[in-house]
Amino acid sequence: EDRKKPLLQRLDDLKAVIYQADLGTSFAKVQRFARLAEYISEQVEPGKTSLVKLAARLSKCDLVTQMVTEFPELQGIMGEIYARLDGHPEEVCRAVREHYLPDKAEGELPSSVTGAVVGIADRMDTITGCFAVGLMPTGSADPFALRRHAIAIIRIIESFGWDISLQGLISKSISILADEIPLEESPLFEKVLDFFRERYKQMMLRSGYKSDPVEAVVSVAFDHIASLRSRVEQLEQFIARSEESELLLLAFKRVINILKNQEEHSKVDPALFKEPCEAKLWRTFLELKDDIHHLMVQGEFLSVLKLLSRLKDPVNEFFDGVEILTKESPSLRKNRLGLLQNLATLFLSFADFSKFSV
Known part of the structure; x- marks a missing residue:
């Protein structure tokens, strides 16, 4: 009976299936995450965009087949079979099934780019949609499995090593959603980003990473998440193995403590330097900053830390050599x-x- 109608022709049938009362039909959901999947594909694998668009449109069509209606556990599986029988490209057929992966916390990840992209888009639409209508997880209650969806998105991005902006992905999903339902984009964005940040931290802690380095990295850099694990690992190595790490932490804390409540950002005029330690600190900063930026881009985080360590002595000499909050001259x-x-x-x-306790 299911074979009397090509799978893609069943897309319109999803207009009769309510996905969630405030978020509309399953058809509306597919339209949203198909747009998001196209955006992701353009970011990570532009050559696959046509396959991604087709796979997204096909991905939920088996939900209205008799086989899946009777046996819901076959969703995706029957979609792959029917798509293949309809003659669609093999990667598209696989993506119809694989976009559901991982189906549990540590489950198998999609093997195809197309399945991974569609899976991320579907999950991100679910997360932003549920947050927009107040269906956030509370305590142990998470009826839409949003925690699992967030971890799945993180794991897929890490696995494929995609240098994609998570913040841009969240923003795009919200902007697509805003075409359909009234919402305040900025507060929603912050809530969703905080949710992902907390999920990432919990994932890392469960994986055996220490709390301080995870907090230290995630609190300043939570966007291009594919490189975060490496940054945390190299920071852990530096703290564990380097004799200079504690001195670097102390030097940084001296800087941060004196800047508390100093909201106005001041420009530096070298002509105003009075003591050699001022010029030395400024010169060292200028010598290192471009190299540090370059090494950050390259992911050479241990090398970054070694360069930052070269600032600790000039910082301490500066603190010992001048009165920073001087009343002598504004x-x-x-x-x-x-x-x-x-x-x-x-x-x-x-x-x-x-974030480190020293």
Whole structure:
């Protein structure tokens, strides 16, 4: 009976299936995440976009077949079979089944790019949609499995090593959703991003990583998540093995503590330097900052930490050699604070070292 109608022709039948009362039909959901899947594909694998668009449109069509209606556990499986019988490309057929993977916390991941992209898009639409209508997880209650969906998205991005902006992905999903339901985009974005950040931290802690390095990295860099694990690992190595790590942490904390409540950002004028330690600190900062930025892009995080360590002695000499919050001259005070603000920004481009207990 199911074979009397090509799978793709069943897409319109999803208009009669309510996905969720406030989020509309399953057809509307497919339309949303198909747009999101196209966006993701353009970011990570532009050559696959046509396959991704087709797979997204086919992905839920088997939900209205007699076989899946009678045996819901066959969703995706029958879709793959019917898509293959209809002559669709093999990767598209596999994606119809694989976009449901992983189907449990540590489950198998999609093997195809197309299945992975459609799976991320479907899950992200579910998460942003549920948050938009107030269906966030509470305590042990998570009826839409949003925690599992978030972990699945993180694992897939990590597995494929895609340098995609998670924040951009969340924003795009929300903007697509905003075409259909009224919502406040900025607060929703912050809630969803915080949800992902917390899920990532919990995943890392369960995997055996220590809390301080995870917190230090995630609190300043939670966007391109494919490189985060490596950053945390190399920070852990540095803290465990380097004799200089504690001195670096202490130097950073001296900088951060004196900048508390200093909201105005001050420019640095080298002509105002009075002591050699000021010039030395500024010179060292200028020598290192471009190399640090380059190494960050390359993912050479241990090398970044070694360069940052070269700042600890100039920082301590600066603190010992001048009165930073001097009352002698407002311009001198601002100049010294500006120097430290530049240092803090450089440190925080890697991690918030104040998260470590020293």
